[in-house]
Amino acid sequence: MALVLNDEQTMLRDTARSFLASEAPVAALRQLRDANVADGFSRELWKQFAGMGFAGVLIPEDFGGVGLGHVEAGVVAEEIGRNLAATPFLSTAVLTASALLNGGSDAQKAAWLPKIAGGEIIGALAVDEGAKHRPEKTALQATRTGNGFTLNGAKTFVVDGHVADLLVVAARTSGQPGETQGLTLFLVAGDAGGVSRERTVMVDAHNAARVNFDNVQVDADAALGPVDGGYELLERVLNVGRAVLAAELSGVGGQAFDIAQAYVKERSQFGRIIGEFQALQHRSAHLFSELEVTRAAVIKALQTLDASPEKAATIVAVAKARAGASTELAVQEGVQMHGGNGMTDAFDIGLYMKRARVAQELLGDSNFHADRLARANGY
Amino acid sequence: MADLETFRAETRAWLEANCPAEMRTPTEDEEDTVWGGRNPTFRNDAQRVWLERMGAKGWTAPEWPAAYGGGGLSRDEAKILAGEMRDLGCRSPLSSFGLWMLGPALLKYGSEEQKKKYLPPIVRGEIRWCQGYSEPGAGSDLASLQTRAEDRGDHFLVNGSKIWTSYADKADWIFCLVRTDPKAPKHEGISFLLFDMASPGVSTQPILLISGKSPFCQTFFDDVKVPKDQLVGIPNKGWEIAKYLLTHERNSISSMGGRAHRPVHEVAAAHVGLNDQGLLDDNLLRGQIARLEVDEIAFEFAMERAGDMAKRGEIHGAYSSLLKYYGSELNKRRHETLMASGGSDALEWESDRSEHGAAPRAWLRTKANSIEGGTSEVQLNILAKRILELPGA
Numbered sequence: 087m088a089l090v091l092n093d094e095q096t097m098l099r100d101t102a103r104s105f106l107a108s109e110a111p112v113a114a115l116r117q118l119r120d121a122n123v124a125d126g127f128s129r130e131l132w133k134q135f136a137g138m139g140f141a142g143v144l145i146p147e148d149f150g151g152v153g154l155g156h157v158e159a160g161v162v163a164e165e166i167g168r169n170l171a172a173t174p175f176l177s178t179a180v181l182t183a184s185a186l187l188n189g190g191s192d193a194q195k196a197a198w199l200p201k202i203a204g205g206e207i208i209g210a211l212a213v214d215e216g217a218k219h220r221p222e223k224t225a226l227q228a229t230r231t232g233n234g235f236t237l238n239g240a241k242t243f244v245v246d247g248h249v250a251d252l253l254v255v256a257a258r259t260s261g262q263p264g265e266t267q268g269l270t271l272f273l274v275a276g277d278a279g280g281v282s283r284e285r286t287v288m289v290d291a292h293n294a295a296r297v298n299f300d301n302v303q304v305d306a307d308a309a310l311g312p313v314d315g316g317y318e319l320l321e322r323v324l325n326v327g328r329a330v331l332a333a334e335l336s337g338v339g340g341q342a343f344d345i346a347q348a349y350v351k352e353r354s355q356f357g358r359i360i361g362e363f364q365a366l367q368h369r370s371a372h373l374f375s376e377l378e379v380t381r382a383a384v385i386k387a388l389q390t391l392d393a394s395p396e397k398a399a400t401i402v403a404v405a406k407a408r409a410g411a412s413t414e415l416a417v418q419e420g421v422q423m424h425g426g427n428g429m430t431d432a433f434d435i436g437l438y439m440k441r442a443r444v445a446q447e448l449l450g451d452s453n454f455h456a457d458r459l460a461r462a463n464g465y
Numbered sequence: 466m467a468d469l470e471t472f473r474a475e476t477r478a479w480l481e482a483n484c485p486a487e488m489r490t491p492t493e494d495e496e497d498t499v500w501g502g503r504n505p506t507f508r509n510d511a512q513r514v515w516l517e518r519m520g521a522k523g524w525t526a527p528e529w530p531a532a533y534g535g536g537g538l539s540r541d542e543a544k545i546l547a548g549e550m551r552d553l554g555c556r557s558p559l560s561s562f563g564l565w566m567l568g569p570a571l572l573k574y575g576s577e578e579q580k581k582k583y584l585p586p587i588v589r590g591e592i593r594w595c596q597g598y599s600e601p602g603a604g605s606d607l608a609s610l611q612t613r614a615e616d617r618g619d620h621f622l623v624n625g626s627k628i629w630t631s632y633a634d635k636a637d638w639i640f641c642l643v644r645t646d647p648k649a650p651k652h653e654g655i656s657f658l659l660f661d662m663a664s665p666g667v668s669t670q671p672i673l674l675i676s677g678k679s680p681f682c683q684t685f686f687d688d689v690k691v692p693k694d695q696l697v698g699i700p701n702k703g704w705e706i707a708k709y710l711l712t713h714e715r716n717s718i719s720s721m722g723g724r725a726h727r728p729v730h731e732v733a734a735a736h737v738g739l740n741d742q743g744l745l746d747d748n749l750l751r752g753q754i755a756r757l758e759v760d761e762i763a764f765e766f767a768m769e770r771a772g773d774m775a776k777r778g779e780i781h782g783a784y785s786s787l788l789k790y791y792g793s794e795l796n797k798r799r800h801e802t803l804m805a806s807g808g809s810d811a812l813e814w815e816s817d818r819s820e821h822g823a824a825p826r827a828w829l830r831t832k833a834n835s836i837e838g839g840t841s842e843v844q845l846n847i848l849a850k851r852i853l854e855l856p857g858a
Contacts, residue, residue, distance in 0.1 A: 089770035090777060347853060362857035367849035374848060375791045382770040383763035400762075407759045456755035463758070465730040465745045 087393060089385050091161065098158055102140070102165040109134060110171035112434050118172055119291035125249050126285070126293035127172045136205025141179045144187065144326075149199035151183075156326060156391040160333030160384065167337025170434075170441050172292050174208045176331060177246035182209025184326040185254045189271060189311030189319040198252060198273075210250035210276075211323070212241035212297055219243075219450040221256065221320055222266050226299060228257035235259070235309070237272065237280075237302040245448070247295030248285040250276045254323075255299070259314050266317040271310040278302055290440040322395065325402045328449045329387040332402075332409035335445050336384050339377050339413035342438040346370075346420040349435075353425075366423060373419050376412040383408045400462045407455035410446040417442045473545045480553055483518045485511035489554040491727040498560040501590025503637050512558075519558040520589035526564055529572065534585030540776050544769075562631070563587035563594040565717035567640045567659075570710040574657070574698040583659070595662070596714070597627040597641030597684060598707070605843050607642075608651045608704060612686065614643035614658060621645075621658065621696070623666075623689040629837065633669040633682035636662050640710075646701050657703035660691040676829040677814070677822070712785035714838045719768065719785075719792025729754050729799060733806035750805055757795075757802050764795055783851035790844035793834035800828040 091099060110131055118126065135141045143159045145151025159180055166175055183202050186195055201207045213221055226239025237257055247253070253274045261268025274281065280302035286294045311319040347370065350361035360366060387405035390398040417439035421428035428435050446452065488511050492498055499505070499512045507513045519525050522536060527543040529535020538546065549555075568587050571580055586592040603610040612625025623643055633639070638661055646654030662669075666689035671679035698706050730745065733754055738746045745751040771788055774780040803824060804811050811828075813819035835841040849855045 088773035088776070089766060090773050090779065347855075351856060359856045361855040364846075364849075367853075367855050368842070368845040370853055370855065371790075371845040371848035374853060375787045378787060379760070379763050379767040379791060382766035385770070386766040404759050404762045407756075408763045452756075452759075453752070456752065456759050459759055459762075460730070460745075460751060460755040463728070463730055464743070465734055465739065465751060465754070 087389055089382055089389070091157070091385075095157055095161055098154075099161045099165070101138070102162050103168075105134075105138060106165045106169045106171055110166075110169050110173065112170050112437060115170050115172050115291060115437065124285070126246075126291075127174060127249075131171075132174060132208075133205045135173060135175065135179075136203065140175065141205045142183075142199075142203025143179060144183050145179075145199050145203045146187075149195060150203040151199065152203075155388075156329060157385065157388045159326075159330050160388040163330045163334040164337035164340070167334035167339075167441075167445075168341040170290075170338070170437055174246045174249075174293075176327060176334070177211065177250070177293075178202055178207070178209040180330045181211040181245075181323060181327045182252060182254055184323045185211065185271060185310060185319070188322050189316075191307075193307075194273065194310065207251040208246055208249050208276075209252045209254065210244050210246045210295075211327070212244045212247060212253050212255045213320070213324070214243045215239070215241060217242075219447070219454055221324065222269075222317065223263045224256045224258050224269055225263040226255065226257045228259050228270060228272060230259075231303070234303060234305040235272065237274070237299040237304065239299050241297045241299075242286075243448070244295045244297050246293045247276075247297045248283045249293065252276060253281070253297065254310065256316070256320055261314075268314050269316040269320060270313045271316045271320060272304055272308050273310050274299075274302060274304055274308065278304070288444055290437070290444040292441065292444060321399070324449060325395075325398055326391060328406040328455075329384070329391055329398070329402045331445055331449055332380075332384045332387065332405040335406075335409035335413040335442065336377070336381055338438055338442050338445065339380070339409070339416035342413070342416045342420040342435060342442070343373060343377060345435055345438070346416075346423045349427075350423050360423075369419060369423075373412075373416055376415055380405075380408040380412040400459055403455040403458040403462070406450060407452045407459070410452040410455075413442045414446055414452075469541055469545060472542055473549065476546055477549050477553070479522075480549055480555055483515075484550075484553065484555045485515055487511035488515045488556045488558070490556075491554070492556055499558060499590070500560050500593055500632065500635070502593030502635065503591070505590065505593075515556070516558045516590050523588055525559045525561075525590065526568060526584075526588045529568065529584065529588065533572075533580050534588035540772065559590045561587060561590060561593070562596055563592065566596060566710050566713050567594050569713045570640075570657075570706050571697065573709060574706050576697075578694070579659075579697060592637045593632070593635060595630050595633045595636035595639050595684075597630060597639045599629045600626060601628050601683075605840055607707070608655070610642055610644060610655065612641070612643050613647065614645050614656060614691065616645070617690075620693060621691045623658070623660070623686045623691055625686050627684040627686075628672075629681045630669070630684040631680055631682075633662070633684045634671055634679075638662060639667075639684070640697075642703060642707050645703075649701060652704045654701050655703040655707065656700050657697045657706045658691055659695045659697060660689065664689050664691070666690075674829070675832070676826040678826060678830070680830070711838065712782075715785040715789030715844075716768075718834055718838045719788035719790075726799075729757060729802050729806055732803055736807050736810050753802055754806065757798060760795060761799065764791060767791070781852050783847050786839070786844040786847040787852075789838060790835075790841050790848070793838075794841060796834050797831045800831045804828050 139152040140162050142151025143154050146153045228235040228237050255272045255274050259270040280300045282298045284296045288294050353360050383405040387402045390401050420435045424435050427433050499516055524536045527536035527538045527546050531537035600610050614621040614623045641658045643658050644654050645656040666687040668685045669682040672681050673679050740746040807824050811824040814822035
């Protein structure tokens with residue numbers, strides 16, 4: 087398959103680009119941040135996302151979605167990245183939808199997927215428990231009690247966790263933290279008894295929460311996928327999220343680059359446009375090269391998820407490792423090329439730096455994914 | 466798609482039947498490759514057989530038209546062939562400046578007679594070509610070249626000198642930039658000539674490099690007579706061909722950045738060892754290798770993507786500079802990491818054990834990657850000017 091967008095995907099990109107630029111520009115993020123909107127996103131915008139088919143991009147038509155693939159989800163995510171749009175796209179349309187699609191029973195799918203596609207509910211995936219993404223270290227306990235399970239433990243860095251109607255929770259039903267065996271995913275209502283949530287306002291003004299589970303009772307049919315054998319499902323879902331997030335990062339880096347290029351072509355010092363200086367030209371050209379190489383890895387990862395998902399893990403690791411690293415370079419160079427203006431809140435470039443830092447950390451940073459590649463290659 | 470799957474199955478079957486086992490191992494060093502020519506050298510019979518079989522199918526040049534000896538494959542078929550060769554570990558049967566550089570230029574600018582005469586022997590590896598571009602006074606500023614070709618009626622008379630001519634002492638023919646109009650502005654008086662290195666007046670002098678080897682020569686032309694039908698394209702308009710060919714040279718240099726060779730982590734595991742958890746027994750080196758391999762894999766995708774963009778006519782003309790810059794820097798990094806992975810074993814210069822210093826000699830050779838075919842700094846200038854459109858670049 088050619089590593090370029092086909093005609094339909096290009097049309098989708100153009101649609102998403104103009105839609106996001108008009109409905110969810112950076113100014114919209116500033117407004118959410120400055121007004122300290124409790125939800126952290128615009129429910130009206132999310133309804134529009136559903137209307138455009140973005141909320142149901144991965145969901146088959148039978149369940150009310152538009153039945154497209156991961157490349158298309160990445161196309162939307164890249165435009166989200168370009169505009170720093172605060173939306174539940176990743177948490178709900180990508181992670182929660184993928185969990186249900188890959189692990190859900192017919193009843194679970196029928197109950198939730200149409201609501202996701204329709205923009206009626208927000209979902210969130212609760213995995214991390216420590217400061218770094220380490221899924222196999224899951225310790226949150228799910229103990230068999232009566233006809234179901236009782237959950238005890240705490241999750242952190244749960245994107246959209248405080249507004250989620252549905253939580254997908256990685257829990258330990260057997261084994262020890264550090265073991266991949268013994269994990270199970272559960273569907274838990276956001277307002278279930280014993281769930282307490284703290285919104286954690288993050289550096290990038292995007293949503294995250296700490297979620298505590300204190301004797302939370304769920305029925306046996308709340309288990310999503312196999313009991314004790316949930317690691318494989320979790321990895322599959324995480325890999326979808328990582329690849330789509332890599333696409334978002336590619337958009338963040340691409341836009342940060344474009345903003346900085348516009349700046350160096352306009353700003354004058356020493357009687358010259360600063361873009362004339364070779365010091366900045368070479369750094370710009372190097373950065374452009376890094377971003378292009380990342381772009382190739384991201385589309386390869388998304389295409390592989392569509393065509394042969396069983397082969398996707400290492401390619402996704404490459405894409406997320408690359409996207410994190412090259413986007414970090416883009417935002418650092420972006421602030422530096424803006425000089426003192428880059429340090430001000432008035433210029434957007436700093437917002438790109440903040441989002442890049444969070445998205446780098448989310449679902450495993452560049453080191454995490456390089457380590458995964460090394461392990462997959464036996465060293 | 467069904468046709469492509471049939472092609473894949475047939476290709477795999479053919480490769481399994483025809484690629485000798487010895488040709489399914491990674492190449493050890495630059496001398497372990499086959500360059501062909503009038504007097505070819507083969508390390509073993511497998512190299513000869515593999516070249517003959519692939520050459521006969523035209524698969525040394527999979528996408529060239531069959532009329533000129535090529536494989537006549539579509540891009541999708543060529544991708545499948547490359548993928549199957551990679552999966553089976555098949556070596557490239559032929560390394561050749563004819564394949565990488567001259568052929569694409571002839572396909573675009575050559576006359577029908579020139580294509581018929583020169584391309585098939587390139588495909589079969591029968592004529593080994595070298596490149597007469599740089600001169601002692603014309604390196605990064607290539608267009609200031611001074612080698613002259615005077616029009617003497619039925620022939621050109623060539624005088625001058627070229628430098629960094631790779632394997633000039635082993636090559637059969639040369640494609641050469643010469644100045645045919647000394648009065649014209651420097652880009653406008655250049656022509657593109659082909660001639661036999663056995664012509665009277667041609668001599669070569671190998672240059673000893675820091676690797677202890679002499680892959681490059683200085684080449685001298687002293688009243689060399691070149692028939693006029695060996696000029697490619699339009700007289701005095703050779704700079705356009707020169708630039709076109711350079712994009713292919715850049716692509717072939719950038720392809721060194723891929724994973725065609727033995728993975729670095731295998732070398733490291735052999736010399737450094739694994740710990741009781743099965744991880745490389747050097748934490749920081751392990752991280753260095755992992756980051757390198759992330760970039761190597763991603764760069765392969767970048768080359769694949771560039772080919773796909775080119776096929777759709779969606780690629781910027783200066784994109785080859787991006788690949789050349791990135792691939793050559795990556796290959797240098799790969800060899801720095803290989804040296805760190807080999808430790809003191811990789812420092813031996815003469816022993817049989819070290820294959821006469823294969824690792825350090827290859828490492829030193831890669832330092833030219835970011836110089837030859839236009840330095841990294843020249844590539845960055847090209848990107849800044851032509852793609853980023855930065856002012857004054």
